[in-house]
Amino acid sequence: MIEARGLTKLFHHKKRGQIRAVDNVDFRCEPGRIFGLLGVNGAGKTTCLRLLATILGPTSGTASVNGFDIVAAPEKVRASIGFLSTATALYGRLTAFEVVEYFGRLHGMADSVLHPRIDALFQALAMNEFRDRRCDRLSTGMKQKTSIARTLVHDPPVMIFDEPTLGLDVLTARTVLGFIRECGQRGKTVIFSTHVMSEVEKLCDSIAIIHGGRILAEGDLAQLRARTGVESLEDIFIRVVEEHA
Amino acid sequence: MNLRPVAIVYRKEWRDLLRDWRTVMSMIVVPVVIAPMIILGVLKIVNLTMKQESKVMLLGGDGSPQAVAALRRLNKFDLVPASPDYTNLISTKQIRAAVEIPSDFDAAVAQGRKTTIRIYTYDGEPKSMQAAGQLEEFFEHRRQEIVRSRLLERLLPETLVTPFEVKRSNVASPKQVTGVVVGMILPYLMIVMCLVGATYPAIDMTAGEKERGTLETLLSSPVARTHLVLGKGLVVLTASLATAALSFSSNGLALVFFRTSRFAKLPLALDPLALAGVCVVLIPLAIFLSSVTVTVGLFARSSREANTYLQPLLLLAIIPALLAALPGVDFNYGLAFIPVLNMSLLCKELLTGTCHWGHVLVVFGSMTVYAALAVAAAVALFKRESVLFRT
Incomplete structure (x- = not known):
């Protein structure tokens, strides 16, 4: 489970002064459900997810991830999550197997547990064909599969996806979305950020609309429709943003 | 940890x-x-340069065959014939130095008259300085030989002109x-x-x-x-x-x-x-x-x-x-x-x-x-x- 309480992140910009990238955000993601964070570019999605992944520290407020506080126990939080974003690249000079093995070891897995786990993952994701190929020689789809195996190697209970389909072709994006759905079905807590409305409509059990660092509306699709009186998610999004403009 | x-x-x-x-x-x-x-290359170049004969112009010396022959025997210099634009040739590094031996040099030495050897150089240019040093060393050596033979002729000891020697000893x-x-x-x-x-x-x-x-x-x-x-x-x-x-x-x-x-x-x-x-x-x-x-x-x-x-x-x-x-x-x-x-x-x-x-x-x-x-x-x-x- 993920629970954010008053989560705030301020940045200082030389010209623009203080920027509230994430502003007093509260939300709750339940296990087995996919929580979508919907917002335009610069809305604060990436910062919010980086805070949950403890890559950044909050200015105020906190969150608990799998029962661990992001401020008090960041290393335990990171041990509980799989974090995948467009910014999480692979080591080009290592093979797909070596990358996954490296992250398994960083998660403290013994080789006796790690290697059978990698074999199973590579089998499930059909990665054996390029298992020993260097990552800089993989196609985009192969890289994305390797990244997925990297996030899953330690079987984390919480998955954080930051715009995971950005820049991917339709087929690769479909594989990624299928993988996210599967994570939810397996009972993992999933938080997923995107600006693509159709992805949210297809995948998410619960949606939060984030804009200017603040969560403006939250609920499932039916609740958001009832609240705004419009049908499509795009219209809902625009209505909510305009209400708070 | x-x-x-x-x-x-x-x-x-x-x-x-x-x-x-x-x-x-x-x-x-x-x-x-x-x-x-790089190190070997630099050393090799230095070594080759040191072994290379310096191109030196011989000015005069027509009436002094002994001095000229001794200079030729040394095999350290590539002696080139005299030319009036020797200063220009030195400045443009076409030759390293020029040595002017008076035509009556041999006769002056034989008669015990004072005479002067003149060396023309390009100061600060390493190869010119090296050639000048070698020429000076040659003439110094020749001067000492002449002094020694004169002393010997007069049955005088060498200590007359060299009362003492300075010798360095390495203790390290x-x-x-x-x-x-x-x-x-x-x-x-x-x-x-x-x-x-x-x-x-x-x-x-x-x-x-x-x-x-x-x-x-x-x-x-x-x-x-x-x-x-x-x-x-x-x-x-x-x-x-x-x-x-x-x-x-x-x-x-x-x-x-x-x-x-x-x-x-x-x-x-x-x-x-x-x-x-x-x-x-x-x-x-x-x-x-x-x-x-x-x-x-x-x-x-x-x-x-x-x-x-x-x-x-x-x-x-x-x-x-x-x-x-x-x-x-x-x-x-x-x-x-x-x-x-x-x-x-x-x-x-x-x-x-x-x-x-x-x-x-x-x-x-x-x-x-x-x-x-x-x-x-x-x-x-x-x-x-x-x-x-x-x-």
């Missing part, structure tokens, strides 16, 4: 680096192949003699090689990771940032020390192999204990330099920016190393706290066998403190979001 994550990071970074041709170039090819080739051991020369070159070489070996891996593992987007992947792992930076720093240190060691071995072998006449005069004897001492005192310096390069790499937004920052750093490290090689710059407690300079001076003392334990302790202590501060700075920087996510 749990060192397992440090070891995991170390192994991965090492494997990653060795698959990059740029690392192999900076760590192995440069010190093992390129640096010795061959190890000390070698130590003086090696002590000037070795610290400089080691410092440069430590930096050469550290620079590329440090940039690749810090700014390079930012550029390639793998840093965020790494930061999402549960390993503490201190462990991550220590693992990376240890790889940089290993690369730095390995480059220095490879460079030392290959250059040493190259010098032993290339025993030119000039170097053959130098007894190639070094105290193994002194060399071991140099290696030990090099460790805190290598830690310091590695941590500084890692810190700079972390601060930079890109590999290019890191390179820009590291160029002045290279100069900052080379200048004290060069200062230490200057004659007259000796160890004192004031200089003992200046990083790089202190190590260079201590290495000089160690190699010449004039080192005191007090000096070793002060330099080793101060460098250890600097190294610890540099490591702490790297760790602190790796924990700063504003640095890791600088755009």
Whole structure:
């Protein structure tokens, strides 16, 4: 489970002064459900997810991830999550197997547990064909599969996806979305950020609309429709943003 | 502290680096192949230049066949016929010097009259100076022969014109003699090689990771940032020390192999204990330099920016190393706290066998403190979001 309480992140910009990238955000993601964070570019999605992944520290407020506080126990939080974003690249000079093995070891897995786990993952994701190929020689789809195996190697209970389909072709994006759905079905807590409305409509059990660092509306699709009186998610999004403009 | 994550990071970074041709170039090819080739090439050129006959113009001397014949017999000069524009030829380096022998030189010597040999040179031009020196040496030798024969003819002792002699005697051991020369070159070489070996891996593992987007992947792992930076720093240190060691071995072998006449005069004897001492005192310096390069790499937004920052750093490290090689710059407690300079001076003392334990302790202590501060700075920087996510 993920629970954010008053989560705030301020940045200082030389010209623009203080920027509230994430502003007093509260939300709750339940296990087995996919929580979508919907917002335009610069809305604060990436910062919010980086805070949950403890890559950044909050200015105020906190969150608990799998029962661990992001401020008090960041290393335990990171041990509980799989974090995948467009910014999480692979080591080009290592093979797909070596990358996954490296992250398994960083998660403290013994080789006796790690290697059978990698074999199973590579089998499930059909990665054996390029298992020993260097990552800089993989196609985009192969890289994305390797990244997925990297996030899953330690079987984390919480998955954080930051715009995971950005820049991917339709087929690769479909594989990624299928993988996210599967994570939810397996009972993992999933938080997923995107600006693509159709992805949210297809995948998410619960949606939060984030804009200017603040969560403006939250609920499932039916609740958001009832609240705004419009049908499509795009219209809902625009209505909510305009209400708070 | 749990060192397992440090070891995991170390192994991965090492494997990653060795698959990059740029690392192999900076760590192995440069010190093992390129640096010795440059040194051997320079020595070869110097050697060839020294052996090369200097082109010298002979002016006059028509009535002095003995002097001219003696000059020709020497085989040190390529004597060219007289030409009126000899000053221009010297200035344009077409000939190295000109020597003017009066036509009555032989007769004047025979009659005991004073006469003058004139040498025309291009002052400051090394080859012209070398030719002039050889000509002066030749005529000085000839003058002494003439004086000796005149004294002999008159049955006078040689002490009449040479009442006493000045002789130099070397009291230093061959190890000390070698130590003086090696002590000037070795610290400089080691410092440069430590930096050469550290620079590329440090940039690749810090700014390079930012550029390639793998840093965020790494930061999402549960390993503490201190462990991550220590693992990376240890790889940089290993690369730095390995480059220095490879460079030392290959250059040493190259010098032993290339025993030119000039170097053959130098007894190639070094105290193994002194060399071991140099290696030990090099460790805190290598830690310091590695941590500084890692810190700079972390601060930079890109590999290019890191390179820009590291160029002045290279100069900052080379200048004290060069200062230490200057004659007259000796160890004192004031200089003992200046990083790089202190190590260079201590290495000089160690190699010449004039080192005191007090000096070793002060330099080793101060460098250890600097190294610890540099490591702490790297760790602190790796924990700063504003640095890791600088755009």
